[in-house]
Structures are given as structure tokens and as C-alpha cells.
Amino acid sequence: MDKDVKLYALSTCVHCKNAKKFLDEKDVDYDCTYVDRLSGEERQEAIEEVKKHNPNLSFPTLLVGDTCIVGFKKDEIEDALEQL
Amino acid sequence: MSRVEDLYAKLKPLMEKKGLYFNKDQDMVWPLLESLVVNKDRYGYTACPCRLASGEYEKDKDIICPCVYAAQDVEEYGSCYCGLYVSKEWNEGSIAHVHVPERRPPEKAMAALGLEGPA
Numbered sequence: 253m254d255k256d257v258k259l260y261a262l263s264t265c266v267h268c269k270n271a272k273k274f275l276d277e278k279d280v281d282y283d284c285t286y287v288d289r290l291s292g293e294e295r296q297e298a299i300e301e302v303k304k305h306n307p308n309l310s311f312p313t314l315l316v317g318d319t320c321i322v323g324f325k326k327d328e329i330e331d332a333l334e335q336l
Numbered sequence: 337m338s339r340v341e342d343l344y345a346k347l348k349p350l351m352e353k354k355g356l357y358f359n360k361d362q363d364m365v366w367p368l369l370e371s372l373v374v375n376k377d378r379y380g381y382t383a384c385p386c387r388l389a390s391g392e393y394e395k396d397k398d399i400i401c402p403c404v405y406a407a408q409d410v411e412e413y414g415s416c417y418c419g420l421y422v423s424k425e426w427n428e429g430s431i432a433h434v435h436v437p438e439r440r441p442p443e444k445a446m447a448a449l450g451l452e453g454p455a
Contacts, residue, residue: 264371264385266364266419287388299388299451308442309388309449323435 256336257282260302260313263289267324268312274326280333287311340369356402356410356421368420372401386418387440388449395448398440405439 259275261268263286275282287298299309305320306313314321316332337345344365348358358365371385383389384399398404406416413436414426425431446452 262386262388264374266367266371267386269367299449303451308438309445309451310438311386311388323437325435 256317257333258315259284260298260311260315261286262311265311271312271314271324271329274324274329278333339373340366343369343372351402351421354402354407355423356406356416357424357427359415359419359422360427361419364419368418384418387438387445390448390450392448398444403440409436409439 257275257280259268259271259282261272261284272284285298287295287302290298302311302313303309305315306322308322310322312322312324314329314332316329317336319328319332319335321328321332344358351357368385372382375381375383375385375389379389379391379393379396381393381396382401383396384401384403387399387403389396389399401418402416402421406421409416410421410423410426413434414431415422415433415436417436417438417440419436423431426433
């Protein structure tokens with residue numbers, strides 16, 4: 253699988269941690285960006301990217317192909333992964 | 337006593353008086369308390385671990401744990417946004433464990449971060 257899965261997370265957030273664990277357990281190949289650990293331009297770019305998909309800028313924001321899942325919602329993540 | 341244990345011991349009686357109970361799920365509580373310690377060191381205050389803080393006290397005031405939304409979330413859903421504080425019913429398992437949506441107004445979050453509001 254190529255990197256069609258992108259997780260925007262906060263390093264301190266438990267729901268983000270659980271989403272990450274869930275993807276790991278499913279052996280999903282994904283990119284993870286911890287927005288809270290970024291600064292300057294990198295942080296602004298990540299924020300803009302998240303806002304594009306999730307205007308509320310909340311975490312975790314998970315992009316699976318064209319689907320955006322906000323929050324750790326197992327069923328929705330599973331469905332989206334199946335569609336890939 | 338570690339800082340996390342110290343925080344737990346200090347907060348427990350204070351929060352229970354307000355009807356906010358630590359989640360009985362230890363896999364939630366300890367990582368979240370550790371994150372509060374991380375944020376305390378990072379920002380100087382215990383910013384909510386599940387929200388992007390600006391790093392400026394005045395702008396993050398509403399999301400300093402326990403955030404101003406916690407009581408309302410526990411009342412309506414049985415849990416705060418992070419899952420650190422819950423109701424007795426949540427811990428007893430007598431209510432469904434639902435996903436708690438973000439109650440903080442997006443305009444507020446955007447303004448705190450110096451961004452334009454949602455389109």
C-alpha cells in the first residue's frame with residue numbers, strides 16, 4: 253500500500269495514540285505528523301493542511317484516500333481502509 | 337511519588353467534589369496525566385492534551401485542564417473530550433461510551449492560534 257493514509261495527531265492526545273495503535277495493529281502504512289511538535293513554517297503548513305480537510309482543526313484527523321475521519325472512530329476508519 | 341502520581345492524588349478529591357471522576361480506564365488516565373505534565377513543562381500550564389494549544393495563557397485559558405467544557409461534556413455525554421474525567425455512570429458502565437465531539441467553538445480555537453475561522 254502506498255502512503256494514502258495520513259494521520260495528523262498531537263503527541264499528547266490519547267485518542268491520537270489509540271488511532272495510531274489501531275493503524276499499527278492493522279499493519280497500515282501511514283505517515284504521522286505530530287502538529288504540536290512542529291514550529292514555524294512547518295507548523296503553519298500542517299495546520300493549513302488539516303484545516304483543508306477538517307475546518308475545526310481537531311485531532312486526530314485521519315486521511316484515508318479521499319476520506320477524512322475526525323476523532324478516533326474505529327468503524328469509520330475500517331470502512332475507509334476497505335475502500336482504499 | 338512521581339509528578340504524575342502527585343497530580344492524580346491532588347486532583348482526585350478536588351475534581352470529585354465537582355462531579356468529575358477520573359476515568360477508571362487506566363490506559364486513558366495515566367497517559368493523559370503524563371501529557372498534562374508535558375504541557376505544564378512546555379507551556380507553563382496544563383493545557384488540554386487533546387487540543388492544539390497556542391502557548392499563550394490568555395488564549396488557551398478555556399482549554400486549561402479541567403477545561404471550561406468538561407463539566408458540560410460529562411453532563412451530556414458522560415465523559416470530557418479527552419476522556420480523563422467521566423461521570424460515575426460512565427465508570428459503572430451504565431451508559432454507552434460514546435465519542436465526545438469537540439465543544440470548543442472553532443472560532444475560538446482559530447482566534448487563539450491566530451488563524452482565520454472555518455470556511
